[in-house]
Amino acid sequence: xxxxxxxxxxxxxxxxxxxxxxxxxxxxxxxxxxxxxxxxxxxxxxxxxxxxxxxxxxxxxxxxxxxxxxxxxxxxxxxxxxxxxxxxxxxxxxxxxxxxxxxxxxxxxxxxxxxxxxxxxxxxxxxxxxxxxxxxxxxxxxxxxxxxxxxxxxxxxxxxxxxxxxxxxxxxxxxxxxxxxxxxxxxxxxx
Amino acid sequence: xxxxxxxxxxxxxxxxxxxxxxxxxxxxxxxxxxxxxxxxxxxxxxxxxxxxxxxxxxxxxxxxxxxxxxxxxxxxxxxxxxxxxxxxxxxxxxxxxxxxxxxxxxxxxxxxxxxxxxxxxxxxxxxxxxxxxxxxxxxxxxxxxxxxxxxxxxxxxxxxxxxxxxxxxxxxxxxxxxxxxxxxxxxxxxxxxxxxxxxxxxxxxxxxxxxxxxxxxxxxxxxxxxxxxxxxxxxxxxxxxxxxxxxxxxxxxxxxxxxxxxx
Numbered sequence: 001x002x003x004x005x006x007x008x009x010x011x012x013x014x015x016x017x018x019x020x021x022x023x024x025x026x027x028x029x030x031x032x033x034x035x036x037x038x039x040x041x042x043x044x045x046x047x048x049x050x051x052x053x054x055x056x057x058x059x060x061x062x063x064x065x066x067x068x069x070x071x072x073x074x075x076x077x078x079x080x081x082x083x084x085x086x087x088x089x090x091x092x093x094x095x096x097x098x099x100x101x102x103x104x105x106x107x108x109x110x111x112x113x114x115x116x117x118x119x120x121x122x123x124x125x126x127x128x129x130x131x132x133x134x135x136x137x138x139x140x141x142x143x144x145x146x147x148x149x150x151x152x153x154x155x156x157x158x159x160x161x162x163x164x165x166x167x168x169x170x171x172x173x174x175x176x177x178x179x180x181x182x183x184x185x186x187x188x189x190x191x
Numbered sequence: 192x193x194x195x196x197x198x199x200x201x202x203x204x205x206x207x208x209x210x211x212x213x214x215x216x217x218x219x220x221x222x223x224x225x226x227x228x229x230x231x232x233x234x235x236x237x238x239x240x241x242x243x244x245x246x247x248x249x250x251x252x253x254x255x256x257x258x259x260x261x262x263x264x265x266x267x268x269x270x271x272x273x274x275x276x277x278x279x280x281x282x283x284x285x286x287x288x289x290x291x292x293x294x295x296x297x298x299x300x301x302x303x304x305x306x307x308x309x310x311x312x313x314x315x316x317x318x319x320x321x322x323x324x325x326x327x328x329x330x331x332x333x334x335x336x337x338x339x340x341x342x343x344x345x346x347x348x349x350x351x352x353x354x355x356x357x358x359x360x361x362x363x364x365x366x367x368x369x370x371x372x373x374x375x376x377x378x379x380x381x382x383x384x385x386x387x388x389x390x391x392x393x394x395x396x397x398x399x400x401x402x403x404x405x406x407x408x409x410x411x412x413x414x415x416x417x418x419x420x421x422x423x424x425x426x427x428x429x430x431x432x433x434x435x436x437x438x439x440x441x442x443x444x445x446x447x448x449x450x451x452x453x454x
Binding site for chain 2: 031032041043044045046047048049050051053063066070071074083084085086088089093096135136137139140146155156162180181182183184185187188191
């Protein structure tokens with residue numbers, strides 16, 4: 001998804017055509033350049049939406065979350081630190097956190113009251129309707145062997161800490177950490 | 192520090208996925224700045240994750256974008272106001288156009304005035320030029336006439352300088368004329384030094400006296416101050432000019448003898 005567009009940099013000196021380089025995009029975003037933000041949306045909204053759908057399967061709710069995510073990206077652009085990683089990674093984390101935060105909200109909990117968390121986890125692939133287990137990160141997680149998929153689902157999509165997983169799954173903390181890391185090494189190879 | 196083992200431990204991926212503890216996160220950040228290989232490993236995984244997710248994206252409804260833009264509209268506006276470059280152009284643009292329009296009108300007027308001014312100058316110059324052109328042609332004509340006259344005078348002069356040229360002065364009552372007779376070519380020329388103007392229907396006629404008898408040597412035309420070329424006369428004792436009827440006579444009218452001179 002490469003969107004070719006014409007824009008003017010903030011100083012209005014010269015029009016730039018084509019894709020933004022990461023550093024330029026970051027600089028323009030921090031300068032509150034609307035064109036850069038527009039580009040960011042066109043380029044990444046679909047990828048972030050897919051990850052939100054991995055956590056919140058309802059499309060309408062996921063759309064609301066996506067809206068909140070982009071508002072946060074715009075308003076919190078100053079907080080992004082390139083030394084810590086790429087812009088997309090930062091945005092992905094905002095999307096993931098916003099989604100997990102929503103699942104922990106009162107409304108969401110009430111709507112899922114009848115579902116036991118362990119039950120949800122155990123049947124997660126089946127419970128996610130239509131294509132949401134094939135998009136975003138869930139698509140890869142589904143392909144992880146054995147217990148790895150469950151651990152990543154808990155850690156990444158549910159936002160459980162290692163300690164919480166250790167308690168829930170009755171696995172020693174050190175083992176949780178080791179398995180999650182091994183699972184991610186496999187996940188990387190599946191990308 | 193075993194960099195390779197660290198990279199392969201899975202902490203890189205955990206960090207990117209934000210599945211590390213705050214302590215681990217701080218550790219990876221400091222390792223990234225210390226070891227370019229680690230920073231590269233982080234970046235590589237980020238890029239492959241980004242590419243995978245971008246390739247497996249779900250396009251949201253266009254309403255979402257609209258909703259975001261609506262929500263951020265108040266945020267967008269002050270930013271635009273704060274930007275002097277954008278504000279500057281937005282405010283200045285109409286003023287610039289007005290100024291340019293006014294300037295072009297002024298230039299048009301100046302151009303029109305200059306057109307009239309230069310057209311008048313051109314017409315004057317054209318008239319002057321035509322006058323000069325006419326003057327020049329008349330000067331050329333005069334020059335031509337003068338040149339022709341000079342040529343004739345020059346050829347007369349050359350003839351008179353010729354050593355073979357015999358000069359016979361002819362005299363009479365109040366009249367004087369000269370015959371130039373080339374003894375080599377026998378060509379005869381006559382110069383009217385002092386001759387009365389011929390009446391209407393009359394003409395001077397030159398006679399060569401050969402063996403006491405007058406021989407016609409031709410009619411003296413209006414040659415002005417230059418020599419008139421006459422008939423070729425092989426030999427003669429004297430020359431004379433009489434006034435005859437126009438066209439000449441076979442025998443001279445002796446009562447009308449104006450000048451005579453012996454060779």
